[in-house]
Amino acid sequence: MKTPWCFALVALLSASASVSHATAYFHNTGTTANGGGFSNWDGSNLDSPCSITESTSVAYGGSGTSIKCQANYAGSSYTGRYHAMKTHNNGYHLGETGFYGFAFYLQSAWDFSGSQQYQLFQFIANYSDTGCDDWQPSTMVWIQGNQLATRRNYGSSACSRSTQSWTNLASVTAGVWHRIVIQAHWTNDSTGYLKLWFDGTKVLEKLNQAVTINDGREYRMDVGIYANSWHDQGYCTGSTNRQIWFDKVGVGSTFADADPAQW
Amino acid sequence: MVRCLIFPALAIGLGLLGSPTLSAETEVSRRLFDFTPNSSDNPAIATIDGVAIPVSELRAYRAAERQQTVPADATVDQKRALLNDLIDQHLFVADAYAHGVDRSDGFVRQMEATRTMMLTDFLSAEVYQQTGDVARAGRDPVQRLGEQLFDAATIDISNEAYAVLKRLAEALNAPAASFQKLGLPASEMDSSGRLKFLIATIPAMELAHYEGKSLPLRQVAITYAGIPAPRPNLQTPAGLVEMLKPFLIPELLASEAARRGLAETPQFKNKLQQNKNALLRFYVQDSVERDANTRLRSSDLESQLRAWHDAHRRDYLVSSDNGTTRPASFAEARDRALADYSVALRDELLAEKAQQLRREHVVTIDEPTLAECHL
Numbered sequence: 001m002k003t004p005w006c007f008a009l010v011a012l013l014s015a016s017a018s019v020s021h022a023t024a025y026f027h028n029t030g031t032t033a034n035g036g037g038f039s040n041w042d043g044s045n046l047d048s049p050c051s052i053t054e055s056t057s058v059a060y061g062g063s064g065t066s067i068k069c070q071a072n073y074a075g076s077s078y079t080g081r082y083h084a085m086k087t088h089n090n091g092y093h094l095g096e097t098g099f100y101g102f103a104f105y106l107q108s109a110w111d112f113s114g115s116q117q118y119q120l121f122q123f124i125a126n127y128s129d130t131g132c133d134d135w136q137p138s139t140m141v142w143i144q145g146n147q148l149a150t151r152r153n154y155g156s157s158a159c160s161r162s163t164q165s166w167t168n169l170a171s172v173t174a175g176v177w178h179r180i181v182i183q184a185h186w187t188n189d190s191t192g193y194l195k196l197w198f199d200g201t202k203v204l205e206k207l208n209q210a211v212t213i214n215d216g217r218e219y220r221m222d223v224g225i226y227a228n229s230w231h232d233q234g235y236c237t238g239s240t241n242r243q244i245w246f247d248k249v250g251v252g253s254t255f256a257d258a259d260p261a262q263w
Numbered sequence: 264m265v266r267c268l269i270f271p272a273l274a275i276g277l278g279l280l281g282s283p284t285l286s287a288e289t290e291v292s293r294r295l296f297d298f299t300p301n302s303s304d305n306p307a308i309a310t311i312d313g314v315a316i317p318v319s320e321l322r323a324y325r326a327a328e329r330q331q332t333v334p335a336d337a338t339v340d341q342k343r344a345l346l347n348d349l350i351d352q353h354l355f356v357a358d359a360y361a362h363g364v365d366r367s368d369g370f371v372r373q374m375e376a377t378r379t380m381m382l383t384d385f386l387s388a389e390v391y392q393q394t395g396d397v398a399r400a401g402r403d404p405v406q407r408l409g410e411q412l413f414d415a416a417t418i419d420i421s422n423e424a425y426a427v428l429k430r431l432a433e434a435l436n437a438p439a440a441s442f443q444k445l446g447l448p449a450s451e452m453d454s455s456g457r458l459k460f461l462i463a464t465i466p467a468m469e470l471a472h473y474e475g476k477s478l479p480l481r482q483v484a485i486t487y488a489g490i491p492a493p494r495p496n497l498q499t500p501a502g503l504v505e506m507l508k509p510f511l512i513p514e515l516l517a518s519e520a521a522r523r524g525l526a527e528t529p530q531f532k533n534k535l536q537q538n539k540n541a542l543l544r545f546y547v548q549d550s551v552e553r554d555a556n557t558r559l560r561s562s563d564l565e566s567q568l569r570a571w572h573d574a575h576r577r578d579y580l581v582s583s584d585n586g587t588t589r590p591a592s593f594a595e596a597r598d599r600a601l602a603d604y605s606v607a608l609r610d611e612l613l614a615e616k617a618q619q620l621r622r623e624h625v626v627t628i629d630e631p632t633l634a635e636c637h638l
Binding site: 022031033053054055065066072096097098099105107108109168169170171173175176177178179183185187189190191198199200201203204207239241243245253254255256257259 | 296326327328329330331377380381384385387388391392403486489490509513534537538541542544545548549552553555556559560578580581582588598599601602605606609
């Protein structure tokens with residue numbers, strides 16, 4: 001299913017990058033429109049069994065809209081992937097420091113059975129010129145069972161990299177708004193760090209370690225649902241219909257600039 | 264059924280299905296994590312102004328947010344620290360209620376929208392359970408139900424408001440030069456300027472009435488304006504209908520859910536209350552973070568950051584060419600210092616807020632229950 005030409009509540013009327021010592025680089029208030037810039041996405045990472053719509057009845061922050069991402073398992077004969085994500089090209093590059101935040105709501109009947117992964121958020125870059133894996137995600141945030149997890153992806157190059165996951169960070173409740181903020185200093189040496197807050201509580205702090213690959217290309221930021229296990233494992237455990245709503249996505253230089261309800 | 268009628272342009276807000284309030288005296292009305300009723304098997308471990316926080320709430324808090332830092336076999340001191348953190352979160356919520364945040368216009372609208380979403384969510388769960396595997400169904404049964412409800416609904420369209428919408432659509436899709444005829448200064452002829460100009464001309468009118476509710480023209484117009492070109496054609500009734508569906512179908516699904524009694528189930532009520540309290544908690548966190556950001560925009564930020572950097576030099580290193588690390592200069596570490604300082608400010612202000620609330624509210628801890636409880 002392709003993204004319908006849904007409409008967007010324009011944030012142009014009031015949103016603009018805050019020019020101050022605390023700088024917001026990207027703010028999206030639950031709209032699906034593309035077009036780049038401060039409030040609009042650059043595109044979608046969308047596979048055929050999935051959909052992205054703008055839900056006008058939802059208002060985590062009172063804006064009146066949120067992004068509804070849905071993945072439907074298409075059976076064993078479908079060998080493609082299951083992305084329903086909005087993309088923002090300027091995620092991060094090597095050496096940067098930043099905050100990244102979003103709010104999400106799992107459908108109330110979310111099936112927590114099994115151990116398959118459902119990504120909510122990822123950074124990803126195109127390494128097709130390296131001869132190794134083409135699109136390589138770095139840090140990702142996912143749900144496995146009812147547990148929140150994230151990871152670092154680091155190494156000397158795209159062809160020589162390692163990943164380390166941190167699981168059981170928090171227990172996610174279905175049918176309730178949650179919010180996540182990530183703080184990272186993106187290096188491939190011992191000066192890097194990765195921190196994650198869940199509903200305002202810091203649940204991960206990994207200091208003095210490499211958190212990205214030693215490569216200066218820009219990583220794209222994807223927000224939505226990616227049922228990677230359905231593709232990677234070739235089957236679906238439990239419910240074949242997965243819905244997550246997203247709102248208040250932010251990127252900035254301080255905690256408040258990325259925390260969804262700040263604006 | 265969509266009908267076009269001539270009715271007065273009334274500034275009527277969105278109708279409510281019914282305010283989702285619970286009595287303040289309801290024992291679970293302030294819960295954040297768990298709704299197990301108080302009982303001898305689930306005794307109070309603390310109270311705030313007489314409202315009990317049971318053991319189940321403490322366990323659920325640890326499972327939700329603190330499992331990495333508080334072990335299941337925690338000592339009494341660890342449990343007490345966890346409980347005090349939980350009490351702080353409840354104090355934030357209590358403070359929000361005390362200041363009427365839950366009755367503020369913005370929060371009420373937020374809860375109305377959340378309730379609508381939850382009703383459609385609960386209805387979807389029921390429909391998927393009845394219809395089985397979505398993949399085999401061929402078409403999303405909830406989407407099909409939404410279309411059926413829309414086709415069956417009586418939707419009255421204001422001809423006057425529709426005419427305004429059509430003119431707006433025509434103007435939005437017109438060349439930029441036509442805006443000069445409307446008096447828009449050349450300096451504001453970019454898309455943002457044209458948009459603001461048009462939005463400012465939208466009158467307060469209702470575009471549609473349905474099931475006792477109304478849809479403001481302004482809401483539809485602003486959304487339409489936000490669609491990248493080429494925009495849908497609103498000059499035809501069919502185009503208008505397609506434009507209205509995303510606005511009305513969720514509301515119709517919510518009404519259907521209410522008709523099926525889903526809003527009266529304990530599960531729905533508790534989940535709605537949990538969302539309300541979660542959002543109030545976030546509200547208080549956000550107000551503190553706004554204060555922190557205000558400080559970060561002060562004129563002496565650089566001196567604050569330098570002081571922070573000086574006090575935390577060991578935390579800011581950069582790699583040397585020989586593979587070792589060395590202390591970063593302020594210029595090299597400034598971005599990291601700003602980031603860390605913003606977090607520290609937030610944490611400091613949250614702690615101050617919690618301490619202030621402790622002085623304003625009566626908090627008790629049941630030490631024997633704390634000592635005996637298992638996480």
